[in-house]
Amino acid sequence: MKITNVEGISLAVPIKNAIxxxxxxxxASELEKVVFQEYRTTLVKIETDEGITGYGECMVRLAPTAxxxxxxxxxxILIGKDPTDTEYIWELLFGAMMNRGHxxxxxxxxxxxxxVALWDIKGKALNVPVYKLLGGNSHPKIxxxxxxxxxxxxxxxxxxAQNFVDQGFTAMKMKIGQGSETDVMAVAAVRxxxxxxxxxxxxxxxxxxxxxxxQVGKELEKYNIRWYxxxxxxxxxxxxxxxxESLNIPIAAGEAHFLRYGLKDLIVKGKVDIIQPNVxxxxxxxxxxKIHGLSSSFNVPYxxxxxxxxxxxxxxSLHLAAALPDCFIFEDMQSDWSKDQKNPLRWDLTSLPxxxxxxxxxxxxxxxGLGLEINEDVIQKHRLS
Numbered sequence: 001m002k003i004t005n006v007e008g009i010s011l012a013v014p015i016k017n018a019i020x021x022x023x024x025x026x027x028a029s030e031l032e033k034v035v036f037q038e039y040r041t042t043l044v045k046i047e048t049d050e051g052i053t054g055y056g057e058c059m060v061r062l063a064p065t066a067x068x069x070x071x072x073x074x075x076x077i078l079i080g081k082d083p084t085d086t087e088y089i090w091e092l093l094f095g096a097m098m099n100r101g102h103x104x105x106x107x108x109x110x111x112x113x114x115x116v117a118l119w120d121i122k123g124k125a126l127n128v129p130v131y132k133l134l135g136g137n138s139h140p141k142i143x144x145x146x147x148x149x150x151x152x153x154x155x156x157x158x159x160x161a162q163n164f165v166d167q168g169f170t171a172m173k174m175k176i177g178q179g180s181e182t183d184v185m186a187v188a189a190v191r192x193x194x195x196x197x198x199x200x201x202x203x204x205x206x207x208x209x210x211x212x213x214x215q216v217g218k219e220l221e222k223y224n225i226r227w228y229x230x231x232x233x234x235x236x237x238x239x240x241x242x243x244x245e246s247l248n249i250p251i252a253a254g255e256a257h258f259l260r261y262g263l264k265d266l267i268v269k270g271k272v273d274i275i276q277p278n279v280x281x282x283x284x285x286x287x288x289x290k291i292h293g294l295s296s297s298f299n300v301p302y303x304x305x306x307x308x309x310x311x312x313x314x315x316x317s318l319h320l321a322a323a324l325p326d327c328f329i330f331e332d333m334q335s336d337w338s339k340d341q342k343n344p345l346r347w348d349l350t351s352l353p354x355x356x357x358x359x360x361x362x363x364x365x366x367x368x369g370l371g372l373e374i375n376e377d378v379i380q381k382h383r384l385s
Contacts, residue, residue: 001125005047006078006114008071010064010384011310011345013039015338022150022337024177024207035061039336039343041310042067043379044113048083052124055374056116057312058109059281065384070110078114083121090115090286104258108283115284116316116370123369129353130316130370134285134323141361142321144332145171147306148203149190151178152339157186158193160335170360171199171226171329176216177207184219191223199329203229206256210239217247227252227274240270252276255305259283260291267298276331278305279320280313292324301326306333310345315352315370322364330362349378 014037021032042058042065058067077092093111102108123130131137146164149157149172157174164172174190176183183204191200202225208216213231220228227250232239234256244251250273257263257275259282266272275295279288292302302324304317314333321330336343353371355363365371 001048001050001052001082001084003046003078003081003083004049006071006075007045008058008068008110008113009043009045009379010068011041011043011379011382012064012384013344013382015039015341017338017340019338020151022152023175024205036337039308039345040064041313041345042071042113043310043312044071044117046078046083046114046117046121048121050125052121054083054117054120054124054369055312055372056113056118056120056284057280057310057316058113059278059307059309059313060106060109066106067110067113068384070107071114074110074114083118084125086115086118086122086286089118090284103261108258109281112280112282112284112287115286116280116312119285120369120372127368129364129366129368130285130319131322131364134289134319137322137364138325139322139327141363142318142330143171143328143360144330144357144362145169145173145199145201146334147173147331148335149174150335151175154186154189156339158189161190161194164334165194165198167334168357168360169332170197171201173201173203173229173331175205176202177204180212180216180219183216187220187223187225196224199226200224201226201229204231206230206233208232210236210242213239213243214246217243217249221248225249229253229276230255237265237269240266240272244271244273250274252303255281255307257282259287260294263291264294267295267300272300274301274303276303276305278307278309278313279316280309285316285320288320296326301328303327304330306331308333308337308343308346311347311350311352312370312372314346315350315372318352318354318362318364319370332362344378344382348375350374
């Protein structure tokens with residue numbers, strides 16, 4: 001089997017009514033009009049001479065056409081290659097920019113989407129789900145948490161929490177980072193509303209400095225928080241170490257990191273308790289298996305990150321979560337940036353390979369590859385030229 005075509009496809013859906021930042025970002029009043037102006041992603045479509053087509057996703061936050069153009073530029077390297085040679089192809093792609101310092105950013109996101117598409121092809125060719133190729137189904141039923149309760153005022157936040165409970169979730173995550181007093185008050189209110197039996201996590205999206213993160217963390221210890229996610233800047237490894245050694249709440253991070261090299265520093269220097277790489281940002285399945293080997297050697301659980309991506313990334317993350325034995329819970333993205341406009345790249349592009357969801361647990365189907373049926377109408381409607 002040989003690769004015959006490679007295509008990067010950028011999609012964007014403008015958010016019609018301007019929104020305030022639903023998560024913590026620096027300089028929010030200036031940046032929110034760009035960062036949250038649209039739902040966006042870049043897909044990768046790879047075709048073969050045996051009629052098998054694979055899809056992947058490049059997790060992008062800005063300028064999806066930049067990642068698309070990188071994918072298309074690398075097409076000559078991929079044409080004629082055996083798509084099942086995932087390790088060899090990954091090293092070829094990485095080698096093109098390795099000695100130019102591109103260990104993160106758009107280039108690695110492009111490699112990630114290509115790699116995911118190749119594993120989709122591999123699974124389809126062998127007529128097995130990708131999770132079988134990654135090591136088998138370690139979790140016939142995957143515990144899932146609803147993500148996320150966003151910044152939308154207390155009444156809406158509590159209504160969102162109640163909606164998650166009504167859907168059957170037994171765990172959920174809420175956004176913090178608006179300010180220490182506001183955040184602690186919000187966490188206390190959500191905890192009181194959902195009760196002590198719901199597992200609750202918080203995510204600051206790097207919104208604090210170390211002293212504030214420590215102050216908030218001490219207050220959060222009162223509310224039985226399962227983990228404290230990205231409290232500070234991704235590269236402040238000394239700060240992460242201080243938090244990990246000072247708080248009784250597990251510290252989680254890693255969605256902003258790329259490849260095993262950055263994750264190694266987060267584990268060894270930052271002493272985090274949980275890592276959360278995104279398979280469509282951190283190098284695809286090929287690299288994430290290596291990241292998992294690294295984290296497991298330090299007894300640090302690997303949890304998948306999905307974020308505001310399309311359904312392709314969520315599906316890829318589900319396969320990884322099913323395969324990794326220490327991935328004890330899965331991030332099930334249930335809320336969009338805009339509360340009034342759903343994200344069609346998440347909800348309409350393809351259905352997820354989920355057989356059932358009951359009492360907080362997901363059971364996957366056993367369809368080949370990623371198990372997706374891409375809606376071409378959605379692609380054509382939202383495709384960028």
